[in-house]
Amino acid sequence: DVVMTQTPVSLSVAIGQPASISCKSSQSLVGTSGKTYLNWLLQRPGQSPKRLIYLVSKLDSGIPDRFSGSGSETDFTLKISRVEADDLGVYYCLQGTHFPFTFGSGTKLEIK
Amino acid sequence: EVQLVESGGGLVQPGASLKLSCVASGFTFSDYWMSWVRQTPGKTMEWIGDIKYDGSYTNYAPSLKNRFTISRDNAKSTLYLQMSNVRSEDTATYYCTRDHVEWGQGVMVTVSS
Numbered sequence: 125d126v127v128m129t130q131t132p133v134s135l136s137v138a139i140g141q142p143a144s145i146s147c148k149s150s151q152s153l154v155g156t157s158g159k160t161y162l163n164w165l166l167q168r169p170g171q172s173p174k175r176l177i178y179l180v181s182k183l184d185s186g187i188p189d190r191f192s193g194s195g196s197e198t199d200f201t202l203k204i205s206r207v208e209a210d211d212l213g214v215y216y217c218l219q220g221t222h223f224p225f226t227f228g229s230g231t232k233l234e235i236k
Numbered sequence: 237e238v239q240l241v242e243s244g245g246g247l248v249q250p251g252a253s254l255k256l257s258c259v260a261s262g263f264t265f266s267d268y269w270m271s272w273v274r275q276t277p278g279k280t281m282e283w284i285g286d287i288k289y290d291g292s293y294t295n296y297a298p299s300l301k302n303r304f305t306i307s308r309d310n311a312k313s314t315l316y317l318q319m320s321n322v323r324s325e326d327t328a329t330y331y332c333t334r335d336h337v338e339w340g341q342g343v344m345v346t347v348s349s
Contacts, residue, residue: 125298163336165336172331172339172340172341172342173281173331173336173339174339175335175336175337178336184337214279216281218281218283218336220336223295224283224285224295224296224297224298225283226283227280227281227282227283229280230279230280230281
């Protein structure tokens with residue numbers, strides 16, 4: 125299985141400050157189609173997960189452009205340019221290139 | 237509005253079987269692959285498997301393939317997860333999801349004697 129290593133485990137960020145989360149995969153996530161199926165999800169407290177980003181950098185509908193995704197091959201990053209109170213929760217990366225799909229262990233974002 | 241509503245969870249004894257359901261609405265269910273994902277009490281997320289829109293093909297996490305079966309009834313817009321010979325490590329919240337974009341509210345399964 126592809127191992128997704130996510131760091132940091134947690135981070136505390138003041139409102140208006142940037143945040144960055146890293147996700148590294150144990151093998152390249154470039155698929156046979158040439159696409160890279162790397163997603164970022166947010167699970168707010170008490171809620172189901174919600175996808176924010178797909179194909180490394182594409183924002184889902186309704187996701188503010190404060191969020192951005194980047195990376196390639198095995199190294200990926202989620203950035204929040206200016207953290208807002210609504211951003212708190214646990215962020216997960218998810219690879220959808222290789223079966224079985226696998227998740228990172230999560231990064232808990234707290235508001236300082 | 238897309239809705240996914242899971243049901244069928246609860247307390248179950250080790251070795252027993254359990255069938256979860258997920259009723260979909262707000263979209264054409266038969267057009268989409270559907271998946272099951274579970275989240276342990278420690279918040280670890282695990283992909284269980286998925287099923288093609290017509291039910292003709294499934295993929296599973298190898299560690300679960302022998303005990304879990306995913307099926308669907310497009311006439312009822314319902315996704316199923318049949319769990320057999322359950323173990324304590326199957327204790328989790330089970331989610332159905334469409335493309336990992338739309339998620340149900342989850343259903344808890346607790347395996348304990």
